[in-house]
Amino acid sequence: MGIAILGTGSALPEKILTNFDLEKMVDTTDEWIRKRTGMRERHIGEKETVASLAATACKRALENAGRTADSVDLIIVATCTTEMLLPCAACRVQNMLGAEHAIAFDINAACGGFLFALNTAHHYIASGACKNALIVGSEVLSEIIDWTDRGTCVLFGDGSGAVYVEDTGTEDGSGITGMSQGSNGMAGSMLYCRGRVVKGETEPEINSEDLLVHMNGGEVFKFAVRQVPVCIKKALDMAGLKPEDIDLYILHQANKRIIESIAKSLKTDIERFPMNIEKTGNTSSASIPILLDELNREGRIKKGQRIMLSGFGAGMTFGACAMVW
Numbered sequence: 001m002g003i004a005i006l007g008t009g010s011a012l013p014e015k016i017l018t019n020f021d022l023e024k025m026v027d028t029t030d031e032w033i034r035k036r037t038g039m040r041e042r043h044i045g046e047k048e049t050v051a052s053l054a055a056t057a058c059k060r061a062l063e064n065a066g067r068t069a070d071s072v073d074l075i076i077v078a079t080c081t082t083e084m085l086l087p088c089a090a091c092r093v094q095n096m097l098g099a100e101h102a103i104a105f106d107i108n109a110a111c112g113g114f115l116f117a118l119n120t121a122h123h124y125i126a127s128g129a130c131k132n133a134l135i136v137g138s139e140v141l142s143e144i145i146d147w148t149d150r151g152t153c154v155l156f157g158d159g160s161g162a163v164y165v166e167d168t169g170t171e172d173g174s175g176i177t178g179m180s181q182g183s184n185g186m187a188g189s190m191l192y193c194r195g196r197v198v199k200g201e202t203e204p205e206i207n208s209e210d211l212l213v214h215m216n217g218g219e220v221f222k223f224a225v226r227q228v229p230v231c232i233k234k235a236l237d238m239a240g241l242k243p244e245d246i247d248l249y250i251l252h253q254a255n256k257r258i259i260e261s262i263a264k265s266l267k268t269d270i271e272r273f274p275m276n277i278e279k280t281g282n283t284s285s286a287s288i289p290i291l292l293d294e295l296n297r298e299g300r301i302k303k304g305q306r307i308m309l310s311g312f313g314a315g316m317t318f319g320a321c322a323m324v325w
């Protein structure tokens, strides 16, 4: 059995916010942001929502795969910023696509969400419960960012990326060959967002800043450079591969320096780690499929190449997936 990505798609909001725009909002500079993160600009949703961006990304992924919405069995949206609690974003996407035969639900594993959704879909397909799936990472992080906190507001962007996966059953060797994922709830306080006040809580007990994203950037940085290589090595072991066997590492675009440290730790040439962080910022669960779509459409991923996807995020969560394209 080959469970392979047959199509990719993405969608970014129209509005672009540059580092120079941020200079006018908080005490920061273009130079600081570029040097510490590799980012120059990011997209910000104004009229776009998690579901509308996800639906556009899905349509593009289906088109790219040469498939139609009525044949989709499963839709999983990875998101931590859905605009409505009920119904879930995946059901709204199902409605927008007219994918009436699909099972649809969301996963929240923050920036690790896309890998968690891909792993879940893999199990559904491997068990025979489904033949195909649309897997989406979609975020409008600008809604939960504290725009007065320079330590976080310069980092994030909005957008969506989707892949269409199918049991191709082919003998050409394409498909997922190794997966690894994990969670560390004990480290949850490194990066959190309360989001809303719940019943029984009163103002003095809640720090209003906690309703927005709160992050210990240094600790998250250390967590990522320690945990991601371990997770990647587990997926490599499962696939029977060594770091140098991978042609392209498509990692969560959180910080250019994190990606450089991971490349160093795996003793692998940084050229194998493509990045688009300069133009998108950290789009959380959407960053891996957005980059994948960009590379796919530019023809930079070739049939038969070995690809590693890996991400980490609030929770803390982490995941990796090795595949042959």
Ligand code: ACO
Pocket: 027, 028, 029, 032, 033, 036, 037, 110, 111, 112, 150, 151, 152, 154, 191, 215, 217, 218, 219, 220, 221, 224, 254, 255, 282, 284, 312, 313, 314
């Ligand atoms: N502009 C200017 N100065 C700033 C800014 C800013 N935007 N932000 C912080 N600073 C200052 C700090 O106040 C500090 O000043 P001080 O030395 O006078 O105290 C100085 O810059 C250094 O701050 P650090 O936090 O030590 O800077 P660092 O090099 O660690 O970079 C960063 C900060 C970019 C946040 C980094 O730690 C990072 O990328 N961490 C990982 C974040 C991440 O990946 N988050 C996403 C996780 S995925 C998810 O689930 C959402």
